Amino acid sequence: MSGNLAGLYDHNSAPDIEDRDFELLPPGQYDGDIVKAELRDTKSGNMISLDIKLDNGRHVFDNLNIVCRSSTKAEEIARGNLKRIGQINGKIIQDTDDIVLCRVRVKVEVEPAKGNYGPRNVVEFYSDPNGTKVSSPDRPAQRTASAAAPRPAASAAPQQNSGSRSWMRNRQPAAAQAETLDDEIPY
Structure with a gap:
């Protein structure tokens, strides 16, 4: 979509912004x-x-x-x-x-x-x-015992997780997910 900016924006009155690293x-x-x-x-x-x-x-x-x-x-x-x-x-x-x-x-x-x-x-x-092990396409991925256990917090920095984003993906609770991963579903 294009549009004329007359009355909305004036190059001469716009503020200068400093470069940021x-x-x-x-x-x-x-x-x-x-x-x-x-x-x-x-x-x-x-x-x-x-x-x-x-x-x-x-x-x-x-x-x-x-x-x-x-x-x-x-x-x-x-x-x-x-x-x-x-x-x-x-x-x-x-x-x-x-x-x-x-x-x-x-x-x-x-x-x-x-x-x-x-x-x-x-x-x-x-x-x-989610810590689920990725496997070959002929077998469903299976959660390992270490992935199913809660992970200890490492350092405070790199691991970044934030609030709920359920609108972006359908994820099952870990217990339900573990149950479905054990099913023998052919792909």
Whole structure:
């Protein structure tokens, strides 16, 4: 949607805003939802650009090089991460729309400065925020004994969880979920 801003905005009277440097997230694991997934062309193929909104309100970004003619290793990692996101959320990913609102736990690291670019946060790994073990597609995921037990609080910083977001996903209580995971349901 486009619209004329006459009477709503005047460039000359708008305040000047100072540039801000955003603090990097400390390395750690963070829960969040993928809020944007966009397929983009690259010099060597195609990537899916992800915007992950963490429960603490911050965003991290990741690029999955699903077709990468210059690096089969990058392509393998990206395809594995895409499959893992689908498994965590009980989906077979066939479209970028299938990724939006997927719930994930991401391991975030800090990549050092390179050339003209400063340090930045990078996503190193995806896992299930519910602690459910991700298994092969021919068997349902099963909750391990250690995942079913309450986890001790680590440090006060990285693990970020916030209030109810039930409008974004249908999650069963842990007891009900454990019961359904033991069912022999063919996929």
